[in-house]
Amino acid sequence: MLENKKGDNFSEWYSEIIKKAELADLRYNVQGFLVHRWWSTFIMKKMFEMYKKEFERTGHKEVMFPLLIPKSNFVKEADHAEGFGAQVFWVTEAGTRHKKLEEPLGIRPTSETAMYTMYSYWIRSWRDLPFKRYQEANVYRYEPTTRPFLRGREFFFLEAHNVFETKEEAEAQILEDMEMSKNVLYKELGMPFLGFKRPQWDKFAGSVYTCAADTLSPDGRALQQPSSHFYGQNFSKAFGIKFKDEKKKDKYGWQTTYGPAPWRFMASIISIHGDNKGLILPFSLAPYQIVIIPIFFKGKEKGVLKECKKVAKLLKKYRVHIDDRPEYTAGSKYHDWEIKGVPVRIEIGPQDIKKKQAVVVRRDTSKKHAIKQKDLLKHIKKLEKEILDTLRTRAEKNLKQNIRSANTYSELKNKIRKGGFIKVNFCSIDLNGEKCAEKIKEELQAEVRGERIDKREKIKPGSKCVICGKKASHVVYIAKQY
RNA sequence: GGGGCCGUAGGGUAGCUUGGUUUAUCCUUCCGGCUUUGGGAGCCGGCGACGGGAGUUCGAAUCUCUCCGGCCCCA
Numbered sequence: 222m223l224e225n226k227k228g229d230n231f232s233e234w235y236s237e238i239i240k241k242a243e244l245a246d247l248r249y250n251v252q253g254f255l256v257h258r259w260w261s262t263f264i265m266k267k268m269f270e271m272y273k274k275e276f277e278r279t280g281h282k283e284v285m286f287p288l289l290i291p292k293s294n295f296v297k298e299a300d301h302a303e304g305f306g307a308q309v310f311w312v313t314e315a316g317t318r319h320k321k322l323e324e325p326l327g328i329r330p331t332s333e334t335a336m337y338t339m340y341s342y343w344i345r346s347w348r349d350l351p352f353k354r355y356q357e358a359n360v361y362r363y364e365p366t367t368r369p370f371l372r373g374r375e376f377f378f379l380e381a382h383n384v385f386e387t388k389e390e391a392e393a394q395i396l397e398d399m400e401m402s403k404n405v406l407y408k409e410l411g412m413p414f415l416g417f418k419r420p421q422w423d424k425f426a427g428s429v430y431t432c433a434a435d436t437l438s439p440d441g442r443a444l445q446q447p448s449s450h451f452y453g454q455n456f457s458k459a460f461g462i463k464f465k466d467e468k469k470k471d472k473y474g475w476q477t478t479y480g481p482a483p484w485r486f487m488a489s490i491i492s493i494h495g496d497n498k499g500l501i502l503p504f505s506l507a508p509y510q511i512v513i514i515p516i517f518f519k520g521k522e523k524g525v526l527k528e529c530k531k532v533a534k535l536l537k538k539y540r541v542h543i544d545d546r547p548e549y550t551a552g553s554k555y556h557d558w559e560i561k562g563v564p565v566r567i568e569i570g571p572q573d574i575k576k577k578q579a580v581v582v583r584r585d586t587s588k589k590h591a592i593k594q595k596d597l598l599k600h601i602k603k604l605e606k607e608i609l610d611t612l613r614t615r616a617e618k619n620l621k622q623n624i625r626s627a628n629t630y631s632e633l634k635n636k637i638r639k640g641g642f643i644k645v646n647f648c649s650i651d652l653n654g655e656k657c658a659e660k661i662k663e664e665l666q667a668e669v670r671g672e673r674i675d676k677r678e679k680i681k682p683g684s685k686c687v688i689c690g691k692k693a694s695h696v697v698y699i700a701k702q703y
Numbered sequence: 704g705g706g707g708c709c710g711u712a713g714g715g716u717a718g719c720u721u722g723g724u725u726u727a728u729c730c731u732u733c734c735g736g737c738u739u740u741g742g743g744a745g746c747c748g749g750c751g752a753c754g755g756g757a758g759u760u761c762g763a764a765u766c767u768c769u770c771c772g773g774c775c776c777c778a
Contacts (some may be wrong), residue, residue, distance in 0.1 A: 222743095232775065240714090247712095250754085250772055365704055366778095516741050552742040570741055580741080666777075 222562070224275060226497050231379060235368075236528055238491055239333050242500045242561045245369050252375030253367035260488060260561060263508040266304050267288040268483035269357060271409055271505070272379050275401040278402050281381055286335045286383050288359075291325040298349035298459040304426020305330045308362040310374075316432040328361040331477070333427065336382050337460035344474060347386055347466045351394075352474075355381035359438035370488035371703055373446070377484035377620060384462060384474035386478065391451060395432055398449040399480040399675060402434045405481070406446060409505055411613035412436055412489050413620045414446055415642065415698065416675030422652035423671070425478075432674050435700070436489045441640015443670055443700035444489060445479035493616050500562030503612060504605045509542040511601065516570030528574050532567065539652075559574040559584060564608050565601065572590045583612045617678045624698075630687055643701045646693035648686035670698045 223241065225234040239245050244261035257265070271657050273283070310553060311330040314321050328334055336354070344352055360376045381398075385391040406412045414434040424431040425448065433448035456462070457473040464473050494501040499508060502508050502567050515525045526545055544554050551568070558566060568580040579597055582589045585608045592600045607665040623641030627633035636643050647656045650672060658669045663690045672695045673676065684693040 236774075247773070514741090515741070519738095522740095533775070547740085550740045550744060551744085552740080552744085554740095555741090556743055567743065574739075662778085 222557075223497055223499060223592070227439060227495065231438070231492070234495075235498075238495055238499055238560070242528075244487070244491075244500075245368065250349050251374075253372075255366055255369055255373060255375070255484075255503075258625070260508055263492070264443060264484045264502065265487060267506045268405070268410075268486050268599075268681060269379065269493075271294065271405050272401070272481055272483070273357075275404055276355045276379075276381060278432065279397055280351075281355045281383075284299045284356050285353045286329075286332055286358065286542055288329055288336045290329055290332075292327060294338050295327045297334060298427045298456050300455070301333060301427030307364075308364065309635065310363055315508050321356070329358065330362045331360050331383065332356065332358060333456060334460075336598045337456050337462060340382075340384060340474075341461040341463070342622075344384055344462055344464050344552055346464055347472075349464060349544055350384060350386045350474065351390060353381065354383070355379060355479075365463075369546040370484055370491070373484065373666070376482060378480060381477075381479040383477050384457070385477070386464070386466070386472070386475070388453070388475050391453075391477050392401070394477045395449045395451055395674075396478075398447065398477070399432065399434070400448045401659045402481065403675075406486070406489075407613070408438070409484065409609075410490065411503055411616060412446075412486075413613070413617045414494055414611040415489060415620075415624075415670075416673060417671035417698065418611070418650070418674045419671040420654060420669050420697075421652045422655045422658060423611045423668070427452065427455055433671075434669055435492065435625055437641065437700075438489075438492050438703065440492075441623065443642065443668075444485070444492075446485065446489065447479060449477060449479045452478070454515045457468040469505065480581050493619075494612050495562070498556075498584075499560030501561035501612065502564055503609045503664065504539075504564055505609070506522050507562065507564050508540065509561075510537060510539045510605075511565045511567055512554075512555050512563045513543045513567045513569060514539060514551055515543065515545055516557075517547065518571055521571050525569060525571065525595075529569050532579055532594065532597065535594065535653060536601060538565050538598075539601065565604055566667040598619040633661075633687055634665060636664050637699060637701065640701060642670070642698040644679060644696060644698055645687040646694055648689055648691045650695050650697060654686075657686060660688055665699075667699050667701045670700050670702075672697050 223234060223237050225237050227684035228235045240558045242260065243258045246256040246258060249256045308330050312322065312328060313324040327630055356445050357379050360378050362374060363374065364372050383394055385394065406414055414436045416682055417432060419433060421429040429452060431448055431450050435443040436445050436446050462474045463471050464474060491500060513529045517525055529543045533543055536697055544578040555566065562584065564584050566582045573579055577594050578591045579594060580589060581592050581600065583604055586621040624644060625636050625641060626644040627636050633643055647669065648657055649671060661667050661669060678696040680693055680696055685691065687692045
């Protein structure tokens with residue numbers, strides 16, 4: 222059992238789990254840069270793999286771009302340069318004598334300005350389009366405050382950068398992005414989210430508009446997961462990404478990007494699925510999917526261990542680990558693997574050998590069953606699916622319970638205190654709604670997350686903005702955020 | 704970016720107010736040995752620390768400044 226309870230003190234619980242599950246070591250002395258231990262590294266690699274599969278399925282090709290961006294590239298798109306300016310680390314000198322570089326090199330805070338100089342060389346014809354590329358890249362941002370897996374100065378990231386012939390194709394990509402988010406986050410990882418089109422005042426620097434998936438943290442705050450940006454022709458004009466169309470005319474490409482961050486998925490995995498015993502991992506992510514604990518009794522160690530190996534062999538299609546450390550008792554091993562979130566534990570002792578069975582304990586419900594060895598593989602297969610379903614169902618129930626509506630400002634004020642998403646009528650998610658959003662920010666410390674894009678929500682005629690009382694044009698969701 | 708708290712072995716702590724009998728407390732981890740294992744076992748022995756720098760002082764874990772790092776609340 223952890224010292225902090227998830228429900229009582231979420232922040233402390235979160236820090237404790239990171240330490241005790243050996244996800245990260247916080248003792249490295251550079252702020253915002255995290256040392257990842259093997260357990261979290263393995264989990265993140267799995268999430269990268271899942272995403273790479275999605276990218277390949279949807280016709281993206283993988284590339285690798287340099288970390289450093291010359292200043293002259295970085296400033297080409299004015300809004301982007303302004304939006305990211307304060308967050309860029311600059312490399313300005315080299316060597317023991319600190320020789321000054323001729324041009325400052327920015328460490329990518331995101332890779333638009335690295336990639337698009339090359340895109341302008343590569344894209345010449347309508348035949349080159351659609352042009353869909355992605356890369357696995359760490360990005361670096363000088364963030365004022367940092368938290369492990371939530372906000373870092375080094376951020377583990379995938380970014381897709383696509384170019385299309387038409388606006389319509391580009392906007393369709395935003396929906397495909399949302400589908401990828403759903404496939405990975407919801408289907409594979411059991412993490413439900415809401416898809417939003419962000420208000421204009423909250424869009425990515427350089428974009429026309431931004432869409433994003435928000436998960437809900439157990440402390441009631443929204444956490445932005447993958448985001449997509451529709452760039453229109455902002456970057457293609459700034460970087461000269463032009464092609465000849467079928468009528469030999471020069472045209473600028475229409476662009477989108479999509480950025481899922483497995484690093485931040487870790488934050489949601491921990492907080493959404495974890496409990497007071499520690500992390501809970503679905504099979505797809507668990508470095509060890511099954512841990513076998515031999516129950517040694519004096520003089521019977523060899524037989525028990527042999528039986529464990531036999532069972533491990535039956536389950537060889539899974540990542541099985543036999544924890545045969547003799548210097549620890551069974552009980553302490555249970556705790557170790559519970560904190561780390563191993564989805565299934567199997568106990569094998571002299572009793573089980575006699576009965577040709579194994580004791581199977583699932584991490585999500587703590588239910589314990591003795592299973593005959595001949596049925597074991599089938600049983601685990603079932604558990605693999607059931608555990609993911611349980612996690613997803615639990616999370617979904619929690620999300621649904623935390624979406625509420627408010628018709629008046631005082632109702633909003635009241636409900637937002639408990640956290641979650643509050644659905645309201647709102648004047649506008651264009652810039653002229655910003656004043657109302659600022660009021661929400663100042664008085665309620667909450668944000669307008671935007672209107673849903675994964676679900677059509679029409680506004681009823683005659684509806685009024687919950688803040689200013691003027692005619693409402695959007696149904697928006699308001700939440701406190703990370 | 705604003706505010707608050709904090710930094711003593713691998714982890715958690717006592718000591719700090721009032722500078723000096725401190726050879727720096729206790730628990731845990733770790734190492735060696737014995738013993739034990741169905742929900743955090745026990746005994747014996749051992750290793751291991753005052754975040755960095757500067758200052759005040761006869762003397763600094765203790766006071767001052769500064770840097771680095773961490774946590775919490777808010778933006």
